Amino acid sequence: MTEKRFMAGNEAIAEAAIQAGCRFYFGYPITPQNEICEYMSMRLPEVGGTFLQAESEVAAIYMTFGAAGTGARVMTSSSSPGISLMQEGISYIAAAELPCVIVNMMRGGPGLGGIHPSQADYFQATKGGGHGDYHLLVLAPHTAQEAVNLTMLAFDLADKYRNPVMVLGDGNMGQMMEPVEFPPPAKTEFSKKEWNLDGARNRPRHLIKTLYLDPPVLEKRNLAIAHKLGEAVKNEVRFESFMVDDADVVIGAYGTVARIAKTAIKLLRENGVKAGLLRPISLYPFPYQQFAKVAESGKKILVVEMSLGQMFQDVQLAVCGKTKVNFYSRVGGVVPGYDEIVREVEKTAKESG
Amino acid sequence: MTEKRFMAGNEAIAEAAIQAGCRFYFGYPITPQNEICEYMSMRLPEVGGTFLQAESEVAAIYMTFGAAGTGARVMTSSSSPGISLMQEGISYIAAAELPCVIVNMMRGGPGLGGIHPSQADYFQATKGGGHGDYHLLVLAPHTAQEAVNLTMLAFDLADKYRNPVMVLGDGNMGQMMEPVEFPPPAKTEFSKKEWNLDGARNRPRHLIKTLYLDPPVLEKRNLAIAHKLGEAVKNEVRFESFMVDDADVVIGAYGTVARIAKTAIKLLRENGVKAGLLRPISLYPFPYQQFAKVAESGKKILVVEMSLGQMFQDVQLAVCGKTKVNFYSRVGGVVPGYDEIVREVEKTAKESG
Amino acid sequence: MEKGKVKGIYEDVIMAGFGGQGLMFIGKLLAYSAMKEGKHVTWIPSYGPEMRGGTANCTVVVSDEEIGSPLIPRPRAVIVMNNPSIEAFEPKLQSDGLLLANSSFVTRSATRKDVQATFIPANEIASRVGNEKAANMVMLGAYVACTNIVSKESINKGLEELFGAKREFLEANMLAFEEGMKFVQEKCLKTK
Amino acid sequence: MEKGKVKGIYEDVIMAGFGGQGLMFIGKLLAYSAMKEGKHVTWIPSYGPEMRGGTANCTVVVSDEEIGSPLIPRPRAVIVMNNPSIEAFEPKLQSDGLLLANSSFVTRSATRKDVQATFIPANEIASRVGNEKAANMVMLGAYVACTNIVSKESINKGLEELFGAKREFLEANMLAFEEGMKFVQEKCLKTK
Amino acid sequence: MEVVYERPKSLFPVATHYCPGCGHGIIHRLVAEVIDELEIREKTVAVAPVGCAVLLYNYLDVDCYEAAHGRAPAIATGCKRVHPDLVVFTYQGDGDFAAIGTAEAIHVAARGEKITTVFVNNAIYGMTAGQMAPTTLIGQKSTTTPAGRKPETAGFPIRMCEIVATLPGAAYVARVSVSSPKNVVQAKKAIRKAFETQMRGLGYSLVEVLSQCPTNWHMTPFESVKWVDEKMALYYPLGEFKVPKEE
Amino acid sequence: MEVVYERPKSLFPVATHYCPGCGHGIIHRLVAEVIDELEIREKTVAVAPVGCAVLLYNYLDVDCYEAAHGRAPAIATGCKRVHPDLVVFTYQGDGDFAAIGTAEAIHVAARGEKITTVFVNNAIYGMTAGQMAPTTLIGQKSTTTPAGRKPETAGFPIRMCEIVATLPGAAYVARVSVSSPKNVVQAKKAIRKAFETQMRGLGYSLVEVLSQCPTNWHMTPFESVKWVDEKMALYYPLGEFKVPKEE
Amino acid sequence: MTGKIVINEDFCKGCALCVNACPQKLLKTAKHVSKTSYHPAEFVDAEGKCTGCGLCALICPDVAIQVFRDRKAGGEKK
């Protein structure tokens, strides 16, 4: 194992990208993820890569499109309003089946909102904030180390499925410093793909497009993408089950909230309340079955989220009425304390099932 | 009643906006809704209004923001990729609580996709394709006449809730010509609001903003907006129940698909299959209770949609496992024929419940 | 919708041909005229980006009830004005459906035996009465004669309202329309 | 987390003061040094747009187990270096918690009786040993002396690694740190 | 007799979807000829716009991206930064380059990105069937300026060459037209110079081509080329606005 | 003795959130003085940017919008089209006006929209703590050009006045600075002219103000005003680029 | 006779720009309709006036014209 480094989440994600072979980064500053930009501007030239500050998030996502089209490993990052501006581009990248990694360090919204942590872009990330039938693969780390691991995984998944992958964090995740280790450097040469653009030398020319004026042809394309995502749904569900087995109340939470929930669970168990945590790591594909199993076993569920009830809907879809699902949230940049979660779990535990 | 006019859906929506007192339109051309732009460019000068072709959809939505901030009735329109570009602005308008009407005549996606009808922007419209916790009110007409009525209603709802309202149609809806009547002209003078900007003459200045750097304050704002939307959820659910009472199979469909379903239902009933239609007119708020009631009465449900399963999720949420929900879709600009719907309903009817 | 399955007044038709042949217009005219008679109508075009030389079509439904589907997978009638259109739409016709082809452009005959096919030299007829461009009106005349879905008078009025004043132009069009009616009244059996 | 509820090694602390007082730095130093001792650590700043004159704070957690919440609603210890900070964080302290205040800036005394308050004239002490800017290190010394959560040697090494070579600068800082330790060792009881 | 002119090799032998007389066809051909002459077919990447020329890749036998409306320069930038040795160009209409894509257009030039833009100014939105473009002339009718463009409400037409030429990152900037054989020859020279500027690594190069859209101008092809000469070229003077210093 | 200078009435009597020495404070004051002098407080609408001046409305006692980053000109357009009698201005930083908002900036001028822009060029992204701006000078360090801006990778700084002046819709275009009392006087004159241009209905008016950001330039306020004079004003020459013809 | 041209009717859309461009007036719009339903351009050079100057090809938007020239008569292939 390599030495531990003490890094902020934003820096850890940036370094992880580089370790994963990312040599191209296009982005536009926005709090609370500026450190990703800044780290990349410092580090990429050192490894022979290119950092380019785009004129806007719209330009950044299409520069990412352009670089992705060559088959290179490429990343962009932003925070909520900037990610909204990328929605058209994200839809295009998904439609063109180009691999790339997009980081959203969510902040309070809507509008300019605030700069503090939020999880209110869940729908946008998982259901598709852009137009048309597509999905991002979405990974939500809850520690800096996991941010490293998932960022590296994100590049592999992007290549595997030729689909954009989002790493979804929040202001907290980006600013917090923790020890992180980097797995041994991945290979940095990636085999030429059969579709990438680099000049039609000794081969028929390649074409990256998303327009299919004939509806039946477009329908086929849509279904092919859906099929591919279906594979991801089968293979790429990731979650953590934390003290769920004997739990009476299972907290559903991801990212920052999930790690706060872990503290709450320790405290609750000291108070004699058997609490556990089911933590989606992949938000798309969502661990529906795992939640369904929890529901079937008769445990109560409390979803805690920094939004007014977004992942909550996916949990409800999973649970399908089989158990009661309570909901607790703080929004607008307020992070729920473990004391609040303790209180809510206790309430849930006391409710008649 | 006024005389019937023979108009395309796009023109009908444009004229309805004018009848509703809309005097400002900002937009950018995109098929299949260009006729809205074009009609407005011709008609607005006639009624002393302003048509302005923006340099982009991003500019268009912020011009709309600007005009809405004065309290004027204002509209913009686009189709899928253009609406994606508006996501940041839509989030801002919702956050600033400004009333305006946004029309999306959906086309096949993702990416550039195609120009034929689609319903694949349902998630974007109803869940929030922009960042943060907000919702549009979303109305989905299924005839040109209904497009007129709902467009006029949209302006009233926008004012009532100080929230952007989306009229969600598709290429078909926009291009199809039908007879329409216009209800007697609404008033065209709107009382000054307590919040609008028109120069701080003899009053304290007004301010339209969305930034709240202090999380507890932003949280309060978020909750206030949520509360307001809660009122809309209570008051503004709209749906049509078509031959549902004695039906064995109820089709869930909206917009273009719903009217095709009506033909299918006629044919099915002639074949002795008791089919009905529950047609959401407001997609947000969604008629969850109405679907729940159908489910509870033991009827089977078939959702037919021009997407890979978007409204389908809302129906599942409503039904909550109480009955089986089947799904049939055509995508990429292909419109399901009534013959296909007949076939699918018959299949559903035969399935063991 | 399937013939026989619907009570009351109901007709649907798909009209197809080259971009400039005026099919969109006769579709609108038909729907408009029927609307003026108090009927429910829909008109829906195929649409695409501005590309020349393609084949365009539109679908008209006329009914005395509210119209469900404006799109007709299996039409009761088709009017085809070029070869690609007969290829595309003859197979879709219902059994016993009406196939009206402009034989000035359509160079093959009908392949199906279960449809009522009529070939009309619409351009020649239109030229004969003074304006080749009114071939579309010949076809509409033929269609109206076969279906009786709208009166000649309504078409006449509709033409005037949609076109405005150009008297001579109107006349040429009405003449063509009548020639189309006559042509089928002589050649084919009325279907209704 | 609540004292007594956690087994093993565990400490959390919030450090707060004006922007330029170096609180972010001592927080990082503490966490870094503890990390080097093999402990789990988190450091999290309050963050905001670049606006001068505000009060900044950070939270450090050190533990021998994986750390859940990096945010601490009711901290075990607070280091406050100005008046707004004592207002903000004294009420949040746990019962029996550690309040370390820089009396060079904090002009009021503790209001709570259930906490262990120590007032340290950190700027004076730092000036005395040669560098007023090292007042933050005095406070850190005091904290480390009270909690023993990390060794003096680790802090020393951490300082070197974070700062690099500037020898004299390091010395002034270590001196200040030691003075801070000494101050509390004389004045207050160790809590552990 | 010998063949003195035939279809360039980089152009697929297929009919285009353009309207009769449309300038796009000529411009496509010129680009293909330049690619052939410079022998760069195997190292050229084209970025197609959203506009009538969206199907550019159906005609040009090189690696191609289809961009989003206005974003071709950003995509080209992403590509060129990965492969500095490639010859990357964008082909864009006036809506694409001078309306929705204004920011990308200005900044690709400001950055001195080593790419080339062939900017087809036909003073109209062709693909969406005739709305006003940012380059529509004062008084010109379009479907969104049915009474003719009025500057009081719809503003003034925008001259992209003049703007881009102010930017230090732009190395070659020229405006040409394809309204006559003579102008076509000039146009080809400019396109060639633009590609050469890129290949010499001198910075960004832009060729604006005034191009006829007979369909949406509601003119015959011949009327439309006359209109280019008599109306458009008055407001959009032809010529070179910036040329690289010779080594 | 008589008061010869005091706080303008349109400025709320509150302390600002700006860093010591920041140019924004001076520019706010000048705008307020002009509003007072022209007696238009009750018919002025300000559109605040996203940038350090996002809280402009905490200081200026007029009707205000807070825009999204770069979109102030679009919002101002929407407002002005509804109320042509109001005096509408945008206040924007260099990231806001010359990066993300480039298209809106160019087109508000191209349209000749009767609004005014006060464009505060501090060659840096202030609010987000020091990243490169489109106007960052060659060689200037920022958090995203840690080794100084290199034109080969990060392109060249952009001169907005020069660009906007090429557009017929722009009626008044000037560049000023607030680096010395003398320059402050000039700056105020320009801002006043810009507002007057709008009130006379002549078209779009733009005043670019070179402004110090001591914090992100890592300078004392005094060093920073010297840097404006000695470095910035070389690349961004002060002066009037376009003035309306006198009636 | 120093030159001649061949028009590819599959490509020609009958825009007539070549007709206007030919200095020798050797081109006209045909009466017949091509497969693609345009009236294509027609090269009529009974007197062998075509110089192979290529102006028609230069202006042709549909790359429908191939130009031939007599080696001795014309210049280099350019």
Add this chain to the structure above:
Amino acid sequence: MTGKIVINEDFCKGCALCVNACPQKLLKTAKHVSKTSYHPAEFVDAEGKCTGCGLCALICPDVAIQVFRDRKAGGEKK
């Protein structure tokens, strides 16, 4: 004495731009710290050299300076 200034310490952030701007060198940075924790500017004009020229106020980013002038001595209020 023809002029004087009053500095509002609540607004002053001690940037010292006024200090550099005063032609009479009448301003300096104070030793003390203001409520807002800056070292504010201080007006020291023992000899009454202030002309009320207002240059200090012109450059002050925080509108912290009020300027007075003797009516007879100075010009019009501008």
